[in-house]
Amino acid sequence: MHSLDDLRAGRLRGITRLNLKQGLTQFPEDIFDLADSLEVLDLSDNALSDLPDDLHRLSQLKVLFCSNNRFTHVPIGIGRCARLEAVGFKSNRITTLDAQALPASLRALILTDNALQALPEALGDCTQLQKLMLAGNRLRSLPASLARCQRLELLRIASNGLSELPDWLLQMPRLAWLAYADNPLPAGFVAPPGAAPCASVAWRDIELGHELGRGASGVIHRARCTFQQAPLAVKLYKGAITSDGSPLAEMSTYIAAGEHPQLVALAGRIDDHPQQLPALAMQLIPADWHNLGGPPSLDSCTRDRYPAERQLSLPALRQLASGIASVSAHLHARGISHGDLYAHNILCDSDGRCLLGDFGAASFHPPAPHPAGLALERLEVRAFGILLGELLARCEPPDADLQALARRCRQADVARRPLFSEVLTHLQQGSPARVTAQPAAQSTAMALD
Template identity: 65%
Template sequence: MHTLEDLKAGRLAGISRLDLACGLEQFPQEIFDLADSLQVLNLTGNRLSDLPEDLGRLHKLKVLFCSQNRFRHLPESIGQCPMLEMVGFKSNQIEQVSGAALPPRLRALVLTDNRIDTLPEALGNCSELQKLMLAGNRLSELPAALARCTQLELLRLSANRLPALPQWLLQMPRLAWLAYAGNPMAAGLCTPADPGHCQVVDWQHITLEQVLGQGASGVIHQARWQQQSAPVAVKLYKGEITSDGLPLNEMSACIAAGDHPQLVRLAGRIDNHPEQLPALVMQLIEPSWFNLAGPPSLDSCPRDCYPPQRRLSLACVRRLAGGLASVSAHLHGHGITHGDLYAHNVLCDDAGGCLLGDFGAASFHPLDGSVAAAALQRIEVLAFGVLLGELLACCEEDCEALRVVQQACVQPEVLRRPEFSEVCQQLRGV
């Protein structure tokens, strides 16, 4: 984190990234002194409510983050930045978004947790848009022009006021990661009030130990449970909206998913936490397991980042692909789309064993055989196809049969992709 003192003293000349969080109420004019080098500007966690009208002077700026401020509108001067690709204004108080505020090269727009009820039709002019994060707003419809954004790959619509998903959305050729839970849709598209049977665990029988991890939706602890001798994991959910949606929807999807070898085993649900935090008791994963990849970077967004040394045997790739297709088929059979089928949400071991985690973007779909339900499932098949392509890129040897499966999964016509049961059958023959 940089300091305002260093900025004003000219000690930051030539930097490409500036991070300032120091209670700013006004945009420091000294930032313009960095115009010839500045590419990433992070002003998250201040008290800003507007940006300068001449923001376009930052002619090399590619990334702008202004989350957790006091904006009530998306400043139109953003649209004047010729190189700007990524814009993040999460957790403000934004009510208005003007088409003039959308930069011409926009690839990612994050407006999570605001008060937006309408979006401009001009959004359809953002031909390079790949990632659109809109969870936690007040949208009751999407602009029809968004259908022209044929590069869109990731879309978060959870916790809005959408009564339905538009038909054109289910036909978008590159959409792979979609979340829409927490909207007042028809019964089959809503999170069920009763997601299924789950043992109730008494909080008094749980002893929390060290923190194992922390994400947007909650904190995972190693813990002791009186009912068994081996340690368990306990996830305590937060109540706030996340970039993907509502933590309680995630919890319901975890319960509804049931048992599968490629899912972390769920032991029970805690209802009597002293602070009324919802919580789940789960299988504790061996520390030798590791994430298959890291999450997307500013440059790779919306694609995962693999360690450069990551090489996989063909046998390992086959086992990973089979396991992930199998668990996806299982989820779809329970009316659940994962919504975030990414390598960074896959834990694996050296032999290709895998577990799919993080249900924060999970949504429900009907099991009625409808075209809409089929399309929602095939959208996730595209995500699997992308992941399989990444695995093949890490593979030590080529496999034409796997490439045939992968190409079938990523074809642009949504309903021509195979469903996961077909993918599983094809993989068994590889």
């Protein structure tokens, strides 16, 4: 965090990243003194409503974040920033996005939790666009020009007013991570009638312990329950829109997912929290398990990061890949797309045993043989192919068979990609180790968000 005093005194000259959170109501002109070096500008959590038209004077600017301010429009000065790649205006009051506000070099656009009713056709001219986050707006349709964004890989359109998923969207060659829950879509794309079966747990039977972790959709605590001896994890959901969509939509898809060895087991749903917070009780994860990877960075955009020392044996890789293919096939057979099939949402041990978590981007779809259901499954198969390729890069010796499988899963022609059942069969036929059930949780554990 930096200060205006340091900025005005010239003590920040030459820095590449500036983060100012001081209740600003106007853009400080002193920022232009950093024009020759500034690459990342974060003005989130202020009271700004506009930016100067000559913002392009920041000639090195690559990243601009202005979340939690008072903008009602995306400033058009942004569009003239020649090197600007990532723009974030989450949780403002934005109702309009002008074509002039779109920089030609844009790779990531984040407009989550605003009041947008339409997108400009010029969005299709952003040919470098990889990540587009629009959850929690008022969009009723997507511009057909978006189909020209052939590099688009991650799209968040949950919690809007969309009445259909256009056919062209499900055929985009690189799209791999899609969230569209909580829209007025046709039957089959929304939660099926009647709540999925889930045991009920009374709040009075829960004793919360220390916090295990927190994410965009809620907080997870270690807990004890009077009806069982083993400790549990309890997730208390927030009510606000997240980058992926509605926490309540996450909860409904997680419950509907049912049981599978590669899913964190549910103990029950808590409906009588004192503050009316939705909550789930679930198994604890052994403390020696770890996240397979880390979330994308500003530079990697849509790609996970891995510790330099992270290496996998070929048997462990096959075990892990088989587990993820198996749970993915299970979900799609139930009409659920995970939407966020990434290494950072997978917990595993050194032997390749694994659990898939974080249903924040999950959505319902009509199961096969519905054409849209098949297309959505093959869209997620591309995410699996990307994951498999990343794991193979960390495995010795290289495996030509798995490399070929990863390429099949990633191919641009969506219809030619295999389904998860085919992927699983391929993996198991070539693997001496089959997917096994997960071990019982130990006394110290980590919960999966």
